[in-house]
Amino acid sequence: MSKDASPRSDKWVDIIEVGTRDGLQIEKKLIPAAEKIAILDAMIASGIRLIEVTSFVSPKAVPQLADAAEVLAGIARRDDTYLMALVPNVRGADRAAETSLDGGVLLCSASETHNRKNLNRSIGESIDGFAAIAERLREAGIDRLGAVATAFGCPFEGEIDQANMFRIVRAYAELGVKHLTLGDTTGMATPANVRATVRALKAEFPGLDLCLHLHNTRGVGLANVIVGLEEGVRRFDASVGGLGGCPFAAGATGNICTEDLVYLLQESGYETGIDLCKSIDVALRMERALEKPLVGQVMRAGPRLTLHAADAVPTAAG
Template structure:
């Protein structure tokens, strides 16, 4: 895995933090411009070259609902995997599981929302219906040699219902645990997470589900995405989703905007003395590639400023006069 050429040395590492890149799934799913499969494959290959090990590549959803994900099989088959590569995809139903089994995807993510209204908007079914469908989907994935992971959308607040019920999230987690799921992603789908409810939610879930490992899927909708990362680290989380350039958002949730930026997250962790195994300059290059592909500026900040210790020629900047 490549080493970042710039990572500061302030003392011993605080430990390893896993970053899961979701740019080609959660990042692109909201885009009306259909990106060719070859471009998606090249993006994932570049992500892997930067040192990313886990990529949530795509979704096995209906092409009518999310046209951007219609090429899921082609994209997954075209990626150049390394020995340590873990490719994941959303698998919302049994039909999705059957499609996943025809590809080299390593894991399928079951998905449900913490609120009834968003679950019906996003998955066109109620929470109980989703929970009842999970055993068959999980069994089909496992029969095909795929890992099963769990996800919870709008885990920190719903744009339709407001605050979500912590007991409801715990119930979902208990169902996942009963299916042998070890990794559960908490999705901040519309950026309603803030340090206070992040800490409260993580503490409640850790108390109720002590064997579960949590991934934070944070958005920067209200500008506190990286603050929520710091609180999550304090609460013991060591795995985060992010998207190159800060792209993304759920097409079935009001006010959804981009994920926390991969390169901004790598920078924060490097400067906080955590180890990621990701080369920041290569991560920035991926974000710029995504920006060029979409033909518009993306919200990432480190991709503009560069690493903290990037130096500039003195004669490239005018001198004050007068």
């Protein structure tokens, strides 16, 4: 998946930025392609190497992402930049094949109801369609990646049937997919079910490289990161300023925040290759573009050792 083949320490953690895809897909204010490109360039300049830029979904379904090809064409890559996009069907794969995309993400939900809402087909129909999508991507020289939505719970069905999860992952494995993202689509992940799900998948599919896509809907996003780290996960999705949410799932709110995740990892002794202050600047730029406050916390407070003049605040009286 990564273009950078240099050896990594066991303290290295990859952060995949998903803000311009998962973050913006739910936003009503349309961001011009030129501004998206400028934000993506700033992300890359901050040290982010892995970016899920967009989705080749129907422009009618998600107008915000109708400019997928234009945005991908405009990004100023570095040698180690790796750009991904969701490719939900063969039509999307045909569009992706005409771009400089590095990785195409196949998607299916572990919930039958959510899969029908999100992709307008059954789980079985999605699985049956994987081969054609994967073949089109292969022909174009694009890596095939896999993702499972509602991996930790569904707002329509509740707990996820592990058999459905295994059925999807097995279909990916049969296509040679080695990188799998587990999506916490509406923030139903908890430390307990993250641990249980990661352990179950590692036991059943030991060759998979797992990524956790966590939301902070119920305030435990970073707690789930800690559990993922304890279980050996070294790849996490995050979104600039905490943007995000699925437009086809009830109660969906933002992803874990990129700057908050960078801060947590760096203060916990992990390496990310990302400059925290530059990452904060990207979040502030996205906030200006959307003309609304974002939910990130570190973008407000700054790094832990950010110092202030004593006379910048009043002195208690009495």
